[in-house]
Amino acid sequence: MQEDRQKLKVTTDSPEAIALINRFIDQALSYGSYAETVILQAIAADPTCAIAQAYAAAYYLSQENQVGLRQAQPYLQAAQQHLDKITIREKLYVQAIAAWANKEIDVAIALHEEITDNFPTDMISVQQGQYHYFYTGDKDKLLKIAHKIVFANINSHYLYGMVAFGLEQCHQLAAAEKMAMLAVKLNRHDPWVHHAIAHVMETQGRVEEGIAWMENFADTWENCNSMLYTHNWWHIALYYLELGDTDKVLALYDNHIWGRARKDSPKDEVGAISLLLRLELRGVDVGDRWQDISAYLYPRINEHALPFQDLHYIYALAKAGQTNWVNQMLVSMQQHTLTVNLFLRQSWLEVAIPAARGMMAHAKKDFNTAVMELKPLKRRLHEIGGSHAQRVLFQQVYRDALKNVEKSQIYGITA
Structure with missing residues (x-):
């Protein structure tokens, strides 16, 4: 038995494994680019260390794509083989990651809350609890789970x-x-x-x-993973967009956002898509950038890892003229709602599906349909997750569609 940097017991007799686990904890909490490398090294140092295996599974699940889900499975299975030999905290954590893999997000959340209540120095668990609250739109609990452990991590x-x-x-x-x-x-x-x-x-x-x-x-972001590196530059781009400096925004897109993205990363793809859409809403010609990004989106059509992601994908595919892919994706989303558990089903069925229809319609300049689909959702968009800064995009799309409908009514133009 060893103790990690969070002063928590870890079931391993390997000093090398615990040193690497400590490096992983820092990498995970700092969104570092070496998280995957160090946790795989920890597993190599002690393949029987269940929490290291679970950390690796969690890392791959956080990619939110089918490749990541497949990559997580052997590590999760290895962790579960040792449930009867590990500490209570480790067992709860392994179970939470298993629930995540099974898309039982309510179960995962409950387990992270239990870990937080009993092991308040476990910030990896709190980080993942916040992650789930973020993508289920529960901002109050996102704050509360971190607030609970302030005094233990002063x-x-x-x-x-x-x-x-x-x-x-x-x-x-x-x-x-x-x-x-x-x-x-x-x-x-x-x-x-x-x-x-x-x-x-x-x-x-x-x-x-x-x-x-x-x-x-x-200058401090060079060692970040691509998600946070590109996302922090995305925030800078939003500032320049507010100033109306669209040439600067395009340069940031090309050099620091899509230009530095992992092209197979859903979160990097979403950031790039949302910035292109914001530029177009400002009347900017983005050239062939829709076609460029759509080439990486075919694997997303049947994934449905997060409704927030799907709304971006389907819009980008529509803008790139990939009509068959768009139609295939909408049907697949509808089928997906029948497979998810009740905790997630309502947001998929009542928010994500109509929002997808509205986003598709806007991309195709069918502004009447866009308004009809998006208007009833304005107070429920938080249910699909994402931050305020990210979700405001859907409100902007609605307002743009409404403006075009009103213009068509005034001038007698068919929208």
Whole structure:
């Protein structure tokens, strides 16, 4: 038995494995680019270490695609073989990751909450609890799960960053900024804290200040994974978009967002898609960039990992003129709603499917249908997950469709 950097018992007799697990914890909490490498090295050092196996499974599940789901399976199975020999915390964690793999997100959440209540220094578990709350649209619990462990992690900038993001999502902007600034004083190199402040300043319209803040820290993101690297630059692009500097936004897209993306990463794809759409809503010609990104989206048609992702994919495919793929994806989404558990089914059936129809319609310039499909959803879009900054895009699409419908009525144009 060893103890990790979170002062938690780990069932392994290998000092090398525990050292690598500690490196993984830092990589995971800092969104580092070496998380996969170090956790696989930990497993090589001790293949019987169940929590290392579960960490690897969680890493692959977080990719939110079919490849990641397949990659997670052998590690999850290896972890489950040792359930009778490991600590209670490790057992709960393995069970939480198994629930995630089975798309039983409500079960996974309950297990992460149990870990949090009994092992409050386990920030990896809290991070994943927040992740599930984020993609099920429960901002209050996203904040609460991190708030519960503040006193157990009073010197952790990682924890302050988690709390700051939760506070921002709950519109407690002053408190979010104060908490994030505490984290920066502890560690300038925490990209999630930079990200939390980006949200605060964007919400408050502090555009020039936001650019200065984010660009001041951009040099520290080189060791981030592609998701957070591209996402933090995406926030910078949104600031420049607010200033109307669309040439700068396109340059950021080409050099720091899609240009630095893992082209097979759903989160990187979603960020790129959302920025292209925002540019087009401003009247910018994005050239052949829709066609470029759509080439990577065929594997997404039947995935349905997250409704938030699907709405971006189907829009991009429609903009690229991939009509057959679009129709195939909508049918597949409808079939998917019959397979998910009740906790997720309602948001898929009542929000994601009509929103997909609305997004498709807007991409095809069928603005009447877009308005008809999106208008009833305006108060429910949080159910598909994502941040305020990300979900506002769907409101923008609705308003653009409405503007075009009203224009057609005034001038007698068929929309």
